[in-house]
Amino acid sequence: MKTVKMTTETFSEFKVPVDDLRPSGEPLGVEFETSDQLPAGTRHLGQQRAIDAIRFGLQIASDGHNVFVLGPSGSHRHGLAEELAKEQAERRASPEDWCYVNNFSDPEKPHTLTFSAGRGTEFRQDMRDLVEELRLAIPAAFESDEYRNQLRAVEATTQQEIEKQSKTLDEHASSHGIRVLQTPTGYVLAPVRDDKVIDEKEFSKLPEAERAEVQEAIRVLSKELQAQIEHMPRLHKKHRERVRNLNREITEHVVGAMISDLKEKFHELPAVVTYLDEVQDNIVDNADDFHESDSPQLPFPFSDTGQIFGQYEVNLLVSNEKNATAPVVFEPNPSYTNIIGKVEHRSEMGALVTDFRMIRSGALLTANGGYLILDMHRVLSRPFVWEALKQALFAKQVRIESPGEIYGFVSTTTLQPDPIPLDVKIILVGERWLYYLLCAYDSEFIDLFKVAADLDDDLKRTGENVGAYAMFVADRIRERNLLPFSREAVLKVLEQRARRAEDSERLSMHMRSLDDLLSQSDFWARQRDGDRVDASDVRKAIDEIARRLGRMQSRIQEAIQRDTLLINTEGACVGQVNGLSVVSLGEFRFGHPVRITATTRMGSGRVVDIEREVELGGAIHSKGVMILSAALSSRYAIEVPLSLHGNIVFEQSYGGVEGDSASVAELCALLSSLSGVPVRQNLAVTGSINQLGRIQVVGGVNEKIEGFFNVCKERGLDGSHGVVIPRDNVKHLMLREDVVGAVKQGLFEIYSAHSIDDALSILTGTTAGARDENGEFPMGSVNYLVERQLIRYAELRRSFAENAENDDHE
Numbered sequence: 164m165k166t167v168k169m170t171t172e173t174f175s176e177f178k179v180p181v182d183d184l185r186p187s188g189e190p191l192g193v194e195f196e197t198s199d200q201l202p203a204g205t206r207h208l209g210q211q212r213a214i215d216a217i218r219f220g221l222q223i224a225s226d227g228h229n230v231f232v233l234g235p236s237g238s239h240r241h242g243l244a245e246e247l248a249k250e251q252a253e254r255r256a257s258p259e260d261w262c263y264v265n266n267f268s269d270p271e272k273p274h275t276l277t278f279s280a281g282r283g284t285e286f287r288q289d290m291r292d293l294v295e296e297l298r299l300a301i302p303a304a305f306e307s308d309e310y311r312n313q314l315r316a317v318e319a320t321t322q323q324e325i326e327k328q329s330k331t332l333d334e335h336a337s338s339h340g341i342r343v344l345q346t347p348t349g350y351v352l353a354p355v356r357d358d359k360v361i362d363e364k365e366f367s368k369l370p371e372a373e374r375a376e377v378q379e380a381i382r383v384l385s386k387e388l389q390a391q392i393e394h395m396p397r398l399h400k401k402h403r404e405r406v407r408n409l410n411r412e413i414t415e416h417v418v419g420a421m422i423s424d425l426k427e428k429f430h431e432l433p434a435v436v437t438y439l440d441e442v443q444d445n446i447v448d449n450a451d452d453f454h455e456s457d458s459p460q461l462p463f464p465f466s467d468t469g470q471i472f473g474q475y476e477v478n479l480l481v482s483n484e485k486n487a488t489a490p491v492v493f494e495p496n497p498s499y500t501n502i503i504g505k506v507e508h509r510s511e512m513g514a515l516v517t518d519f520r521m522i523r524s525g526a527l528l529t530a531n532g533g534y535l536i537l538d539m540h541r542v543l544s545r546p547f548v549w550e551a552l553k554q555a556l557f558a559k560q561v562r563i564e565s566p567g568e569i570y571g572f573v574s575t576t577t578l579q580p581d582p583i584p585l586d587v588k589i590i591l592v593g594e595r596w597l598y599y600l601l602c603a604y605d606s607e608f609i610d611l612f613k614v615a616a617d618l619d620d621d622l623k624r625t626g627e628n629v630g631a632y633a634m635f636v637a638d639r640i641r642e643r644n645l646l647p648f649s650r651e652a653v654l655k656v657l658e659q660r661a662r663r664a665e666d667s668e669r670l671s672m673h674m675r676s677l678d679d680l681l682s683q684s685d686f687w688a689r690q691r692d693g694d695r696v697d698a699s700d701v702r703k704a705i706d707e708i709a710r711r712l713g714r715m716q717s718r719i720q721e722a723i724q725r726d727t728l729l730i731n732t733e734g735a736c737v738g739q740v741n742g743l744s745v746v747s748l749g750e751f752r753f754g755h756p757v758r759i760t761a762t763t764r765m766g767s768g769r770v771v772d773i774e775r776e777v778e779l780g781g782a783i784h785s786k787g788v789m790i791l792s793a794a795l796s797s798r799y800a801i802e803v804p805l806s807l808h809g810n811i812v813f814e815q816s817y818g819g820v821e822g823d824s825a826s827v828a829e830l831c832a833l834l835s836s837l838s839g840v841p842v843r844q845n846l847a848v849t850g851s852i853n854q855l856g857r858i859q860v861v862g863g864v865n866e867k868i869e870g871f872f873n874v875c876k877e878r879g880l881d882g883s884h885g886v887v888i889p890r891d892n893v894k895h896l897m898l899r900e901d902v903v904g905a906v907k908q909g910l911f912e913i914y915s916a917h918s919i920d921d922a923l924s925i926l927t928g929t930t931a932g933a934r935d936e937n938g939e940f941p942m943g944s945v946n947y948l949v950e951r952q953l954i955r956y957a958e959l960r961r962s963f964a965e966n967a968e969n970d971d972h973e
Contacts, residue, residue, distance in 0.1 A: 204634025258532020754870030766808020
């Protein structure tokens with residue numbers, strides 16, 4: 164049957180005007196020749212909503228109002244959060260200093276001391292000076308004449324007591340004619356006659372009664388001598404106590420004078436005064452450590468002798484300057500120890516030991532009284548950090564302990580330092596999916612981070628915003644000390660920002676890509692020894708980015724040119740359509756054509772998606788095929804059963820296929836197969852479809868058009884080539900200049916389609932056809948041929964069913 168061909172005028176209504184292919188946008192609204200003539204602009208253009216949210220979160224004092232900044236990587240989210248935190252910190256005074264000091268009664272549980280900003284450093288130095296002075300003053304006091312005289316007096320007193328006791332025993336022994344003799348082996352009692360000690364032979368010559376009397380006296384005196392000998396240690400102990408009391412008096416006199424000065428200096432801090440009292444008592448109790456030190460000039464406090472004096476050291480955990488503002492801390496490596504802190508150990512005699520001086524603070528304590536900025540993705544990727552952070556925020560205190568101790572992984576002796584009160588505002592930055600994932604799966608998250616600051620991805624391309632964006636670009640140029648950009652270069656940058664936004668009516672706010680473009684444009688300008696950046700330099704930077712990342716793109720185009728990947732760009736073919744695909748490799752995207760084919764025959768009304776059958780099709784792609792099947796069944800031969808069997812496939816596709824942007828191409832291939840009307844191979848098409856045949860927008864439309872253009876350009880443009888896109892995608896067009904130039908010269912065309920009928924008409928060159936008042940399609944139209952074929956399939960299916968039934972009866 165003869166088909167109804169479309170006229171040139173009909174084709175013209177589908178062509179996209181050249182001005183819509185790369186809209187220049189609103190005028191800048193400000194006159195300048197180079198960017199350095201532009202005034203300073205808004206610091207964070209287009210982010211007022213996020214800025215207000217962050218400021219609200221930083222200013223509100225209620226519990227749980229910490230901030231989560233939502234935005235993609237490269238959106239300057241860290242810089243914005245840090246800048247606003249510093250702005251708020253300027254209004255707050257520097258927070259307190261925190262120290263750990265020795266707990267003399269229980270060294271495993273160090274105490275905390277807090278000072279106003281700057282005084283912690285002062286107290287630490289005062290304690291060091293105190294110990295150093297005592298190490299000199301105490302030995303000097305013990306070497307003074309006063310001390311020696313008092314010590315001699317104590318010794319004389321003790322000696323008198325010993326001599327008195329000995330004299331009493333000697334007098335008692337003499338009265339009985341016995342003398343107390345001291346020998347190398349001890350004391351001996353011996354009888355005396357005529358002031359001479361008699362030996363055993365002479366003693367035996369004495370009368371028996373006299374011998375008995377002497378022996379009784381010796382027995383009694385032996386008991387007295389034994390008692391005297393047993394009493395001697397008590398005398399020595401008493402002597403030592405006297406010496407110790409003397410030493411305490413001397414030490415108290417020296418220490419008391421020095422520590423009283425410190426007590427007076429820090430009298431308004433009761434905890435510090437109490438600690439100084441404990442220090443004084445401990446020094447007095449251990450005065451011998453100072454008195455017996457043979458090397459008072461050894462380095463303090465980590466030498467062997469210094470370990471004794473290290474117990475008086477002050478571990479200044481957090482130190483702030485007196486006249487500074489509240490701290491703003493960004494921790495790039497949020498490990499457990501970097502956030503919470505740690506207790507270090509040292510090896511001694513094969514064992515790990517520690518003390519209060521080895522406690523180290525983390526970012527929470529460093530930022531205490533101020534603001535802490537963390538990257539949420541890094542926080543979640545470090546073990547134990549997220550739970551520890553939540554625990555600290557809920558408890559409003561930081562307890563420094565290792566995860567190994569918490570979970571019982573290690574048994575090394577460690578410390579249990581006093582917790583430190585926490586008053587900090589946390590700012591987390593991360594992608595949106597992380598925020599929503601935590602909201603869904605962590606019930607405690609929203610209790611702690613009640614303020615979400617969502618950064619905008621783009622900005623409306625209005626006249627006011629275009630001028631403001633130009634000034635914003637000029638600010639970025641000045642901040643980086645780049646060459647000034649010409650007016651044309653700034654316009655080129657703005658066009659690229661619209662392309663980055665994938666919308667000719669919006670400008671991307673992705674800061675990293677903007678800064679990269681500015682820096683690389685500056686580089687190419689300097690390479691040619693230019694004194695400013697021109698539009699050609701910006702274009703060069705864009706082209707070089709694509710060239711550096713374009714290896715895969717060039718390989719695919721080469722495969723198409725060599726017919727390794729089969730793509731026709733001339734002629735016509737039934738059931739075969741050039742679809743368009745986008746490949747994303749990091750931040751680089753490119754498009755290329757793909758061949759989509761469809762075959763049909765009589766069947767049970769099923770359209771088979773081969774990609775889905777072999778599990779290469781994603782969920783969205785499978786949904787698109789089901790929708791086009793529904794559109795087919797609702798548009799044609801609705802009064803008879805759908806009796807076709809169709810197969811749709813992406814030819815030479817060996818990886819996964821996802822998305823519904825090929826559903827228009829797939830339906831057109833299916834309708835071409837049914838109608839027998841060939842599809843023009845010099846055209847490619849993209850777009851999704853709904854059940855009513857309406858063509859819907861797709862992503863990556865610029866890359867898709869340029870991908871097919873590249874193939875056609877390699878083979879030679881002849882004016883017949885073009886791409887069909889959804890009409891609603893026209894506003895997203897920001898095509899390369901060479902594509903726009905080819906359209907202007909009539910070598911390439913961009914068509915927009917509103918419905919599947921529009922796409923069919925453009926692709927086949929034949930009128931699709933609409934139903935008349937009788938519900939019939941025009942004879943010879945594509946839709947007429949499709950419906951006629953479907954009715955024929957239904958009749959054949961019914962005929963086969965009747966014949967099979969008759970055969971069964973026979």
